[in-house]
Amino acid sequence: MTAKILTFANFKGGVGKTSTTALVSYNLAKMDYKCLVIDFDAQANITSLLLKTKSNNDGIITIDKTLMSALNENLNLKKIVINIATNLDLIPNAVDFSVYPRFLENSFDNEIDKVTFFDKKIAPLKEDYDFIFIDVPPTLSLLNDTAFYACDQIVVVLQTQERSLAGAEVFIQYLQETLINEFQSRVDILGILPVLSKKGARVDEEILKSAIEEFGEDNIFDKKISIMERIKRMDMQGITDDPKDMHDRNVNKVFAEVAQEVISRLNK
């Protein structure tokens, strides 16, 4: 096995990156792909979401070691993996990750050594998984450069609101100029995944149209994510997946289809 490493990213917060990462990996795991989610955000939203998902089955769980403590102690990251569900693992994060940029500055003199650090660090994990997802905070920074550099593919999450298209353009330009041109990263853009603001809203239609003109129809995911109230409830309750519950079924169906499209785009 050699994992494909992906991230759902944008440098805007609150656009659905974390929920999408959790639900796509959860549904890939259900399809029998081995998945690891690495929480790369000191806010630890995906750690909290996935630990709640696990505790729905296993009771309360606590974290022994965070990503930052493992990096400080130069541990093999396999040592801090937590199993969440069948085929789904997590490397947890916590607020101590806020020192990570300083850790990089203190550990290396050269820019390229800083940027490539995390890529080397996760290399041993690749043999254990089909997919590794890195859930990043919404910034353009050295911190995220180290995550993006480790990725094979980036899915740009585009919330179809005014001004978000310009944000996506800036983000893609940044990836091209900084990561690909300057640091020779292998990273590629798998596509742009729209998160719609409302069913049939005119602003969604208009932004989608402009996005097609700007990036080309082939680069936009066929599958779009709509706003579903059940996803908000999952912040509190973890991922719920009751086959008898219509809302759980709807949410998991949408993300299973996004997962399928990720696979078919990777195979293109």
Ligand SMILES: Nc1ncnc2c1ncn2[C@@H]1O[C@H](COP(=O)(O)OP(=O)(O)O)[C@@H](O)[C@H]1O
């Ligand atoms: N498709 C969706 N429908 C409804 N609510 C969503 C959807 N995606 C995300 N949310 C909610 O929006 C908020 C921000 O989402 P999150 O995934 O944390 O975004 P980000 O990681 O980009 O900051 C959360 O409360 C989440 O539950």
Ligand SMILES: [Mg+2]
């Ligand atoms: Mg997030």
